[in-house]
Every structure is written in structure tokens, then in C-alpha cells.
Amino acid sequence: MRIILVGQAPFGKDCLEALLGQRENVVGVITAPDDPRGKRPNPVKDLALEKNIPLIQPEGKSPHRLKDNSLIPWVKELEPDLFVLVFVTDFMPQKVIDIAAYGGINFHPSLLPKYRGGTAINWAVINGEKVTGVTIHYIDEGVDTGDIILQEKVSIEDGDSVGSVYFNKLYPLGIKLIKESVALIREGKASTTPQDESMASFQPVITEEDVKINWSKPTREIYNLIRGSSPSPGAFSNLRGEKIKIWESEINDKIPNSNPGEIIGIINEKGFKVATVDGSLLITRVQRSGEGKIKASEFIQKAEVKLGEFFR
Numbered sequence: 001m002r003i004i005l006v007g008q009a010p011f012g013k014d015c016l017e018a019l020l021g022q023r024e025n026v027v028g029v030i031t032a033p034d035d036p037r038g039k040r041p042n043p044v045k046d047l048a049l050e051k052n053i054p055l056i057q058p059e060g061k062s063p064h065r066l067k068d069n070s071l072i073p074w075v076k077e078l079e080p081d082l083f084v085l086v087f088v089t090d091f092m093p094q095k096v097i098d099i100a101a102y103g104g105i106n107f108h109p110s111l112l113p114k115y116r117g118g119t120a121i122n123w124a125v126i127n128g129e130k131v132t133g134v135t136i137h138y139i140d141e142g143v144d145t146g147d148i149i150l151q152e153k154v155s156i157e158d159g160d161s162v163g164s165v166y167f168n169k170l171y172p173l174g175i176k177l178i179k180e181s182v183a184l185i186r187e188g189k190a191s192t193t194p195q196d197e198s199m200a201s202f203q204p205v206i207t208e209e210d211v212k213i214n215w216s217k218p219t220r221e222i223y224n225l226i227r228g229s230s231p232s233p234g235a236f237s238n239l240r241g242e243k244i245k246i247w248e249s250e251i252n253d254k255i256p257n258s259n260p261g262e263i264i265g266i267i268n269e270k271g272f273k274v275a276t277v278d279g280s281l282l283i284t285r286v287q288r289s290g291e292g293k294i295k296a297s298e299f300i301q302k303a304e305v306k307l308g309e310f311f312r
Contacts, residue, residue: 001186002079004028004100005044006066007086011171013043015086015107018175020051024182028054028078032065054078063090075099082185085139086178089118094141104139105181109170111151112137113200116144121162121170123203126228128220130156132165134173136181138192143202147192149181161230206233213237213246215261215311219279223251226281234287237261237311239303244311247293248285254278261311271296274311 003026005016012031019026029048034057048055058068076099083097083104097103110120112135117123124132133153138146154169184190211229213222213236222235226249229235234245258264258275265273271284287293288303299305 001025001081001102001182002027003082003084003182004030004075004078004080005084005086006030006088006092006104007084008032008042008044008089009087010043011087011107011174013047014171015084015175015178016044016047018179019084019182022179022183024186026051026053027080028056028075030056030058030066030071032062033057033059066090066092066096072096072099082182083139084178084182086174091141091143092139097139097141102185105136105149105178105185106139106144106146107174107178108135108137108144109133109166109174111135111153112144112148113195113197116200116202117204119203119206121166122206122228124228125156125160125162125165126224128224132156132170134170134177136177137195145195145200147194149184149190149192150177152177159227161227163231208233208236211235213311215274216277219251219276219281222276222281223249239305239309239311243289244299245287245293246283246285247287248283250282250284252280252282254280259310263305263307263309263311266300266305266307267297268300269297272300272305 003024005026007015008031029044031044034042045055056074058065058071060068075096080100082102083100085104085106110124111133115124131153133151135148136150137148140146152173156165211233226235226246230247236243236245252273255264260275260277262275263272264275264280271282273280273282283296285293286296286299
């Protein structure tokens with residue numbers, strides 16, 4: 001079976017390596033353009049060149065790169081049986097999908113049909129879900145709407161962030177299920193399940209406005225927002241008019257007569273407590289604009305944080 005892998009980032013590279021290790025016939029690789037600043041590596045490109053696999057990097061801006069006019073003749077020449085999409089932020093037109101005998105499959109980090117869209121892990125954590133997972137599905141012109149081939153669950157623990165859910169759980173599971181799905185298709189054993197549209201949900205790409213902290217919300221909601229925004233884009237609030245990103249926190253009890261957003265406790269070796277509508281959060285890791293992430297205990301000293309000040 002002749003495969004074209006479409007992907008980027010370390011996950012794309014590790015999926016390519018896994019398929020080659022499984023002796024799949026990868027005849028081409030489509031990946032993102034190089035970083036014009038030269039600051040970000042392109043591991044998928046590097047591995048493809050190392051293995052002498054034909055490579056193309058469509059130009060243009062995401063999510064429209066796969067509409068590049070140079071792509072169709074390049075793909076047709078390779079006569080693919082299957083596209084494998086791993087960490088793809090672009091839409092593949094149906095006229096490209098149809099070139100491959102079996103179409104294409106995609107890795108999606110949620111239990112489809114729930115949490116379609118580009119920031120599925122963020123929204124699952126923000127919404128307080130206890131379970132998420134990986135879905136491998138056929139692609140069509142919809143957003144994560146194709147028939148499901150394989151799906152497995154993982155737990156979201158109370159202390160998890162988007163980073164820990166992705167790197168520790170979904171990343172290795174995704175590679176495993178990609179390998180299994182390709183093998184099933186190659187062997188003619190892949191069964192499919194249509195997605196139940198009555199259960200579908202779509203979350204738009206998360207924006208800065210989505211991650212501004214409202215201290216009048218319940219403690220648990222703010223806690224979930226903070227961990228659901230880490231490592232990107234970072235939940236934030238303003239202190240003395242300065243934007244402060246809050247990366248890590250712990251749930252604490254409410255102090256009587258405190259107001260939402262008020263700094264109600266300073267624990268020099270750990271951080272500071274901020275009141276919510278029904279409790280408080282101990283903030284343990286922050287970031288000032290233009291600086292790196294630091295422990296909240298360090299921020300207390302640098303910013304001379306005082307009791308009674310307000311985050312707004």
C-alpha cells in the first residue's frame with residue numbers, strides 16, 4: 001500500500017518513523033514550509049530527507065496550504081493508496097483526497113464526535129472533562145466528521161494540564177493507533193463507524209479572550225481554565241494594569257470577607273492566594289509580559305506583591 005504522510009512537528013516525525021519501522025511503504029511526505037526566521041526545526045522534513053522519501057512543502061498560509069496548485073500533479077505522480085494525516089492544521093480538498101484509492105485517515109485528540117476542531121484538548125480540560133482520547137477517522141471535507149476506524153480513551157486527572165494530557169497520554173496513544181489503523185486498512189480488516197451527529201460538538205480555536213480570568217467565577221472553573229490553557233495560550237489576569245499569565249495553581253478555601261480577585265494570602269516559599277467567588281486559588285507559577293515563566297514566590301519578591309491588591 002502506497003502511503004503519503006501529511007504532518008508536521010515532532011508528532012508527525014514520530015508517526016513517520018513508526019510507519020517506516022512497521023515496514024509501511026511511505027512513498028511521499030507533505031509537510032509545512034520551513035520557518036522563515038530559521039528558529040524552528042522541521043523534524044518531518046529532516047527525516048524524509050534522511051530516508052530519501054519524496055517531499056513537498058506547499059506554500060501559503062494555514063489552513064489553505066493543501067490547496068496549492070503544485071500539490072495535485074505531485075500527488076498524482078506518486079499514485080498513493082492512502083493519505084495519513086498526523087498533526088495537520090490544513091484542510092485537504094476532496095479533489096486531493098480522491099486521488100488516493102482509500103482516501104485518507106486523520107489523528108484527532110478527542111473522542112469524536114465530541115470536541116471537533118483545532119484546540120480539542122484545551123476545551124476538554126477547560127470544561128472539566130474526566131475522560132478524553134484519540135480517534136483515528138477517515139477524512140472528508142468536513143471538520144473531523146469522517147467515519148471512525150479506531151478510538152481509545154484516556155483519563156484526565158485533577159492535576160493534568162493540556163501539556164501532560166497530550167505528551168504523556170495522547171501522543172503515544174496516537175502513534176499506536178495510527179500504526180494499527182494503517183495495518184488494518186492494508187490487510188482489508190478496517191471496520192468503520194459513522195459519527196453520531198446528535199452527539200457532535202465543535203469548539204473554535206481558542207483565543208486570548210477565552211482565557212482571560214474572571215475571578216467572580218467558581219474556583220473549579222478558574223482552576224480548569226488555567227490548566228486547560230497550559231502550555232498555550234496561557235490564562236491571564238491584570239495586576240496594577242500589567243498582564244500576568246498564570247500557569248499553575250492549587251485549589252484553596254475561601255477567607256471570610258474577601259472579594260473575587262483580591263490577594264488574600266502570601267506564602268513566600270510557594271506563592272500567593274487570590275480569592276474567587278466561592279474559594280481561592282494558590283498561584284504557584286506566573287509570567288510577566290516579555291519575560292519567562294517563574295515561580296510565584298520569585299514574582300512576590302520582584303513585584304513586591306501585597307495583601308489587599310486586586311487582580312482584574
